[in-house]
Amino acid sequence: MGGLLHTVLVDPFVQMWTLPDFFVQVLWEGLVSGILYALIALGFVLIFKASAVFNFAQGIMVVFAALSLVGLHRLGVPAFVALGLCVLIMLALAVAVERLVLRPLVNQPDIILFMATIGLTYFLIGLGELVFGGEPKVMITSELLLPTGSYVWETLGGRVILQQIDIAAAVIAAAMVAVLAVVFQRTKIGRALRAVADDHQAALSVGIALETIWVVVWFAAGVVALATGIMWGARSDVSFALQIVALKALPVLVLGGLTSVPGAIMGGLIIGIGEKLGEIYWGGLLGGGIESWLAYLIALAFLLVRPQGLFGERIIERV
Amino acid sequence: MLYRETGQFKTSYAADQAVFPIRQDRIGLALILLVAFLLVPVFGSSFFLNTMMIPFLVFSLATIGLNLLLGYAGQLSLGTGAFMGVGAYACYKLATIFPDINILVHTLLSGLFAAGIGVLFGLPSLRIKGFYLAVATLAAQFFLDWCFNRLPWLYNYNPSGAIEVPTRMLFGVALTGPNATPVTRYLVLLTLVVVMTWIASNLVRGWIGRSWMMIRDMDIAAELIGVRPLPTKLLAFAVSSYYCGVAGALMVFFWLGAAEPPSFSINTSFQVLFMVIIGGLGSLAGSFMGAAFIWILPVLLRALPEMLGVTIAAATVEHVSLIVIGALIIVVLIVEPHGCARLWQTAKQKLRTWPFPY
């Protein structure tokens, strides 16, 4: 018994202390995957805030965007033209979703809209595989002028290896969040979007049609998805396996609160780092692979304490 | 049009509360049962039974299970696949540890294990609602999935990581295993599904079902009427998981013959969830319709090119059918968000009142 307690409660920390460079490496890995989780969660939050739709298709949108980019490039389209085309594709997708899915389903219960986005997921998977083929592809990292090498940071008596692409990802993610923040704080459409999250009527009074807002947020989510897809694709490769990883965004979301942008970012980082630490230092005890569920368990434990999430608003029940 | 109800009057509450108070409905049900028990086994090919009817029945049962939880008690779960897996692995373990006890007993017992696990993961439902709860059940899904992969004891250390169904007999007839005929498996499955559907319909019509619906429709009012949320929700989780667990056991023992963890993955959870939604929340009959729609339609879609004599690459067919199914789901949700059951209800109401509109 004492031995078990020792293995669980003492050993991992001893390891962290004795191999600090490795610990920092783990933290960095966790942080990077956390950023990617956060980006996917960000797409969810944007859409949920504006239309109360729990967009299950966010994960596949990431895959779809990345696939389109690689696919277009393979057809001989120059990289940046392909990137531009992909942005247009995401816009077209946003418009199509608003017209064909959201508008006819307006005022339906949440679960129905949720299911519709799963339907959308199937559709996009089928479409993506049909057009671009199902096999994994390599992201056109260098063509997009993204760095590929790695820095070696000699510190704490050891070495920490930082992939340049990861640093780029962090920078781009930060930039994207900053841009979004500016857009939402400073523009009319941003104000409308914030209003709509509280009250649909109030949003109308801002003078922008609900439909427009929906298109905008789905487009924004699409762009976020494209960026996420590039980053993620550059780290591994572009395949449909990504969509299961995208499910990780769910615990991130509940941890952060479904409607909170800072929550999504914080949640992403917490989950990313927590998961990596757990896997490296404790996973071995359970035979490994605990990464697949640890995030959910962390989120679940957290929810039991704070049901509305980290940044969610407190629910007061009334009769 | 078809309905003629003049002169059908009830002289007792029992008759008034019957599931099918209208004579024409009772005749219809009798016909369906007749077809299912007689015509399908006699005329159905092995292929038809194996690829359509048997999976349809398995999924119908799982759908009823999830529908009890989601449609009646209003608790969203994304862990159906895992709960089915618990039933399957429990049944497998029971069947190998106690080989002399009848496999049907094991099947029914295995549901209890799923129920226990279901209750455990249902505990957070007291504090968490809606999508937040869905994430809690996802924890169950991924955790259990991991268990199926990483605990070799569960699959008896089989190097392939799969569970393989042993042959089990009843009255000298092979019920499970490679020697069991599709007709035998179909009939056993059908009988179980009919009985369990009957039990589910009993439950939802009594105070238990009403308590679930009270929690679903307005949990605060339910509480003030004296329904304690936690036991009520946990009972819903338990019963639902039991049904899913039995469905999982049946899936392996009477349909697949062998199974690996992917059979109980998140995709299965979503598939069953779709069956519930497309079939109709809070409708047992809808569960069957949903299972038929989501299972049989893709099978047909895949078979379609062949039937038309067109040769298309299998992968392409697969992709196109995904596109079609995804689009169809959205279309069905738009046309009737309450699912096939509501569609049927509406149609039936029209038939009952025709030529009047109401």
Add this chain to the structure above:
Amino acid sequence: MRQRAIGEVILAVEDVSLRFGGVRAIADVSFDIRAHEIRAIIGPNGAGKSSMLNVINGFYRPQEGRIVWKGQAHRAMRPYLAASTGIARTFQNIALFKGMTVLDNLMSGRTLKMRRGFFWQALRYGPALEEEIAHRRRVEEIIDFLEIEHIRKVPVGRLPYGLQKRVELGRALAMEPELLLLDEPMAGMNLEEKEDMSRYILEVNEQLGTTIALIEHDMSVVMDLSDRIVVLDHGQLLADGPPEVVSRDPAVIEAYLGVAH
């Protein structure tokens, strides 16, 4: 006028205070309800009337004070305790189960009285069916009493407001409560519906001896129905007494009658 024996104090609210965050909803209020009486709670909007009912049936936990219910003192009531010991209520904004029929809504009021366990429920045979039918019969009597025969199998969501109010009263009655809390039972009703509702309330009170506490804005209804009136304003007790006394209380007239009407 009416012949009922008003009995002992059945419920006492003692020095109850309730806060939401920094907002004070009820401030140090005490009053009592006697068996078999009709007790009105009145006051302007936001006076804390509904909160008071929520405290009595345990939906809100007051920060201070206690509730003495049938001789038992409670720091705070609990919804289940309240329901199982005979407190039923209706809600200002109708809290019916929208997806269920009128009949099922009324049957839901019988849930606490149904004893047959899971096994019998699953079979729905023998004792379970007998029990179900016995309760159905009781519910049918309520349907007869409230004259809602024509809608018994209609989902409540489809009913007009007045009928929903009536069904909600029926659900509370199905619980066979000793104390019935009615939160604005006549809000939004026309004259005829109000008269019907008044008649039902009186008959419940007279024939079943049910104690009734009600919140109502229509002063003529309050004056006609109630034996004693509690007046709340900004969470504080303003007056307490028979209708004729309360209606002449200058503080009440100023705070409530004078302003609201």
Add this chain to the structure above:
Amino acid sequence: MRADREGATLAVVGAASQKPARVETAPAPAARAPSDLDTFPKLLLHNAVNWPDAVAMREKELGIWQAYTWRQVAEAVRGLALGLKSLGLERGEVVALIGRNRPNWVWSELAAHCCGAMTVGIYADVLAEEAGYLLAHSGAVVAFAEDEEQVDKLLEVGERATALRWIVFHDPRGMGRHDHPKLVSWAELLRRGAALGAERPDLFEAEVAAGRGEDVGILCTTSGTTSSPKLAMLPFGRFLDHVRAYLRADPRGPEDEYVCLLPLPWIMEQVYVLAMPLLCRIRVSFPEGQATAMADLREIGPTHLLLAPRVWEQTAADIRARMMDANAFSRWCFERGFAAALAALERGRRARLADWLLMSALRDRLGFARVRSAATGGAALGPDTFKFFLAMGVPLRQLYGQTELSGAYTLQDGREIDTDSSGLPFDNTEIRIVDPDADGVGEILTRHTGMFAGYFRNEVATREALTEDGWMRTGDAGYLDAKGRLVVIDRVKDIATTATGVRFSPQYIENKLKFSPYIGECVVLGQGRPWLAAILCIRFSMVAKWAESRRIGFTTYQNLAANPDVQALLAGEVEKVNASLPEGQRLARFLVLYKELDADDGELTRTRKVRRNVIDERYARLIEALYAGEREVHVATEVTFEDGRKGRIEADLVLHDTAAGQMLARRSA
């Protein structure tokens, strides 16, 4: 004096079915020994002994149909009768009953008969004043009241009903507040009866045995259109004898079902709900309440049906109203189906396809699927409504009779389509036409074996009603056609002649108008006037629907009726009717009234016949304006609202000229 008796008329009219009525195979048991079974109580006990476990009646109560066997009915009646004896009820005294249609009414009535008392039924919706008159006039000593509402009514008239000793109430709800020495609860009555029964076990049987066929059982109110109701005395023996004749004309038996929808005090419901079940054991079912009546009727699926003309009219109007909301396909089916069925009807056939596809469904939706014999009575039914139901396959037949003559005594045989006559007289009935004019039309006089024994406490009226040799003056004008069928034109008094000498029947034209789905009630004027005019009331439900479909806003009956579009709609309907009338009988002017004609205002009788004298008096100003050629008239009047409150209505009414009217005006100019 004739006017005095017109209330006695039970109107008439019905039509034929294609199906021959089923011939009853088993002879009615009563037929074996009619001489012994000459009272209701004796028949009741006879049935209870011979068929104790057969269902006699059902009531939908607490959501399900509760059945009562003949034994249970007899037991209940026994308990009540003993209770009545314990209250001191003597033979020959009168018991009044008021309330809605329920088995307990029937039991109470039979219990009173067992005690040798006479019963008088009072319509549940009468005002206290009228109830008071009936109680005082009949000298009732015991009154059965359904519930608090009826008790209040009876207590309100307490001083006038000096003979009234006891009021037995059935429903105890709300009665806790009442503390009146005359009040006895149903339970208390049974308790007292049980005590008396224990004391004198054979009292009940002795009382029943003491009854004689000559005893008057029922005092049936005649619905006077001009005066206070009179009470026709109907002795058991004669009444039963006449109902046997009815059953020979329209056989029915223990397998048949009837649903009691019409008010029980009405003579025909006494025939259908009291006498017929006793004689042939047709089962009677009582609906749960007003709101569920038609749904309950459908559940039971009666084989025999009797509805008032206005119910048939309302049903036909409802069918058309519901079809207005149907989709194009259903409407097409409906229109094609009816066109085919009506065409076939004219040729004396049935449109099989239409019947199979459409009519059988319609009959089922309405609950008429099992109806083998449907009748209409109480007033005239318009020929178009009549054909409408025949086309639907409902074997509707017109009957004709009077309260004084134990109800109906002519009935169509249903073998051919006949929208004019009221059919052949029963085999016990003689009909004579007196003072026929050139067309053979004269007053109808009738005599049969089931005639009343005079009006209760009204010798004068009795003498006026009967001729020296015992014929009843019906006050109706009519003739016997070549086949011996009776054709009723109208009330003798109501057959009107214009100043220009044109004879017309206002009722005939009114019925034509009322076939329009938009016209609810109407009064045709013209007696002694140069031309005809009409006062119309909209059929609110239909016009409201029509208005909604055209986005015409309205809040009340009054402003809907006053809407110019609605007025134009009605003008169109009037023109349609005018087109089907001979030139001299066309309406020249009309107005649309601001309210519905209402029994509570005395404008209609309780059986919803127009009281012309009341109309003439109340709306004199409007009528004058019509004939003075004014274009608009201002009215200010008092009305009674649904909930009994009185109020004032002020309105400006537009008076319309029809095309015929304009032509007349041009001619006279």
